[in-house]
Amino acid sequence: MVWKIILFVLMCFVIITGISFPIVQNPQGWTQFPIIPGLGEKAKIIFFHVPAAWLSVLAFLMAMIYGIRYLRNKNLDEDAKSAAALQLGMMFCVLATITGSIWAKFNWGSFWNWDPRETSIFILLLIYGSLFALRSAIENEDKRARLSAVYSIIAFLTVPFFIFIMPRIMLGLHPGSLEIDPNTGKVVQGTNPVIDFKMNGNMRIVFFSSLIAFTILYVWMWKIRSRALIIKENLLNKSR
Amino acid sequence: MEGGFLGFLENNSIYIVLIIVLVVWAGIFLFLLGTDKRLKAIEKELKEKVSNEK
16 A cells, blocks of 8 residues: 555656746756756656656566566466566557657657657567467467467567667667767767756656656556456366 | 647647646556456456356
């Protein structure tokens, strides 16, 4: 219960401060956020879009961990937990794509630009989308669980490359990508508001509160969904 | 600069943030609806089982 109260309070704090605190040139008090070059007021998306992307990585990681656990002890409950994490990961991946695309329309001029970041998340969606197709195509539970576990392990190996590496080693528009310095004409590492600490103290507090709140929300949703899947599975097994 | 709704959003970017928050909320809501549907199906199945055993 304590976690749920913390989640409620943190999420209220993030929504209120994330939307209402203005972004100004020279922040004076703790109720003002600084301007991040190139982002403007739209920088506030960072409180909602980045946690969605982070949760998709966390969920895919958990899907892999429970997949490995299934392969070790052949307990179908582990497969249900892995499936619940996969479903949540897919949902947050889609949310990160949609929210990023809306933001791109106003920052880059079009909903989809085939920026390295957009291309990499599109490939990730395809990789994990095909895992759902695979799961629904197999009737036998043990076979489905085994194949899904192996696939989720292999699929997760691509996640660090598509999320953390590829968008940072290519020229792109997304914060953190390589960009061309207008003064020297040379390719330089672009600024990343999260990694380069472009946010001031209070913006960072809101950002990390948001990450914590979304993570608690994710764990809660994952527990409920995996419990539902496990009960359904037990019911099916008993009726046989 | 485009007119209409897109132009309004371009001039008032806080509403873009608002739309993004609503999209995230809609996704979470739809996921909860899906979970609720599954639980209802389980409840129905359990009820049928209990009534069959009687």
